[in-house]
Amino acid sequence: MSSPKKIIQDLTKEELGELIKPSFRAKQIYHWIYHKYADSFATMKNLPKEMREKLELEYTVAPLKQVMVQNSKDGSRKYLYELHDKHTVEAVLLLMRDKEYHKDGSVKHQERYTVCISSQVGCKVGCAFCLTAKGGFMRNLTAGEIVEQVRLIKKDNDIAANRRVNLVYMGMGEPLDNLPEVAKSVKIFADEEGMAIATHRQTISTSGLSSKIEKLGKMELGINLAISLHAVDDELRQQLMPINKAYNIASIITAVKNFPVNDRKRVMFEYLVIKDINDDLSAAKKLLSLLDGIKAKVNLIYFNPYGGTEFKRPSTEDMKKFQEYLTTHGLHCTIRESKGLDISAACGQLREQELEGEV
Numbered sequence: 342m343s344s345p346k347k348i349i350q351d352l353t354k355e356e357l358g359e360l361i362k363p364s365f366r367a368k369q370i371y372h373w374i375y376h377k378y379a380d381s382f383a384t385m386k387n388l389p390k391e392m393r394e395k396l397e398l399e400y401t402v403a404p405l406k407q408v409m410v411q412n413s414k415d416g417s418r419k420y421l422y423e424l425h426d427k428h429t430v431e432a433v434l435l436l437m438r439d440k441e442y443h444k445d446g447s448v449k450h451q452e453r454y455t456v457c458i459s460s461q462v463g464c465k466v467g468c469a470f471c472l473t474a475k476g477g478f479m480r481n482l483t484a485g486e487i488v489e490q491v492r493l494i495k496k497d498n499d500i501a502a503n504r505r506v507n508l509v510y511m512g513m514g515e516p517l518d519n520l521p522e523v524a525k526s527v528k529i530f531a532d533e534e535g536m537a538i539a540t541h542r543q544t545i546s547t548s549g550l551s552s553k554i555e556k557l558g559k560m561e562l563g564i565n566l567a568i569s570l571h572a573v574d575d576e577l578r579q580q581l582m583p584i585n586k587a588y589n590i591a592s593i594i595t596a597v598k599n600f601p602v603n604d605r606k607r608v609m610f611e612y613l614v615i616k617d618i619n620d621d622l623s624a625a626k627k628l629l630s631l632l633d634g635i636k637a638k639v640n641l642i643y644f645n646p647y648g649g650t651e652f653k654r655p656s657t658e659d660m661k662k663f664q665e666y667l668t669t670h671g672l673h674c675t676i677r678e679s680k681g682l683d684i685s686a687a688c689g690q691l692r693e694q695e696l697e698g699e700v
């Protein structure tokens with residue numbers, strides 16, 4: 342088999358500028374890719390023909406192939422993409438309605454777009470509740486394969502290049518287990534000549550690799566941090582998330598305390614609520630003391646069941662009680678809307694269905 346073409350989206354604008362002279366060509370190519378959503382070099386008409394042909398020989402602009410899309414009643418859309426080696430990853434477009442105001446003060450509603458992206462094929466962390474983990478780990482995605490998920494979603498949904506979107510690294514994989522490529526993708530997303538998604542609009546979610554959290558902090562990227570905590574004592578957390586053996590709760594808290602947080606932001610602690618496992622108020626109480634002294638907010642997530650799991654979704658009432666306990670004690674706490682629940686938007690679920698031939 343001939344080796345696959347290199348992925349043009351893997352290159353930062355500076356790298357592209359080194360490769361192609363004069364360097365203003367890099368800007369033009371970025372515009373074609375990220376503003377006009379070009380998917381071949383042939384369409385890049387303001388580049389010299391020989392340059393287009395040379396690029397075409399070595400590089401691809403279309404490293405991902407859409408193999409499936411599922412629409413949710415709430416407008417969210419979940420995509421399955423195939424990579425050059427036939428592995429597949431998921432990305433989800435989440436729609437939220439935002440209030441905005443006309444000049445005369447009247448309210449207009451606007452969609453707010455959030456794209457949830459994958460950073461690896463599978464995951465090594467092996468959380469007991471996670472479907473992505475069940476398939477094991479295949480490989481890291483390259484920066485370009487991460488970037489391409491967002492470009493394709495914007496293109497498919499006619500989202501103008503300058504429309505604001507938020508990014509969450511909450512799809513398949515553990516972003517901090519692929520830190521170099523993830524950090525590179527953050528910078529490519531943020532490039533003003535590209536998608537211009539400011540780093541404060543990007544959130545990296547991690548299962549808590551403390552040493553990598555410290556490393557990420559030192560990079561000063563300006564991204565938001567989300568920690569998948571899910572349990573307040575090491576014993577239960579270890580059962581749910583084996584990574585806790587290597588990085589316990591105390592080490593995560595220390596790493597978070599050292600993390601540079603934007604003045605107007607908070608570190609998000611995600612807490613996946615599983616019925617009869619971690620949904621009692623004593624856990625809420627412990628959570629409060631754990632997060633004492635941290636600029637934190639808590640996001641409660643309903644466990645999203647799938648075939649073959651013994652875990653159960655908590656009741657709405659228990660979720661509300663848990664939330665109320667935290668908020669009355671002064672901790673910011675939201676319950677994640679089950680966006681796209683009807684298309685099983687929790688990570689790994691679409692791919693799993695396809696592998697089992699259900700869709």
Ligand code: SAH
Pocket residue numbers: 470471472510511512513514515516546547548568569611613642643644645646687688
């Ligand atoms: N690996 C990273 C990011 C991807 S997982 C992390 O763990 O943070 C993104 C989120 O999906 C995590 O908070 C994870 O706990 C959650 N998740 C996994 N399986 C889920 C399920 N069945 N229902 C609801 N959320 C789930």
Ligand code: SF4
Pocket residue numbers: 464465466467468471472473474512513514515547548569688
């Ligand atoms: Fe990996 Fe996150 Fe799933 Fe845990 S929840 S197995 S870290 S993708």
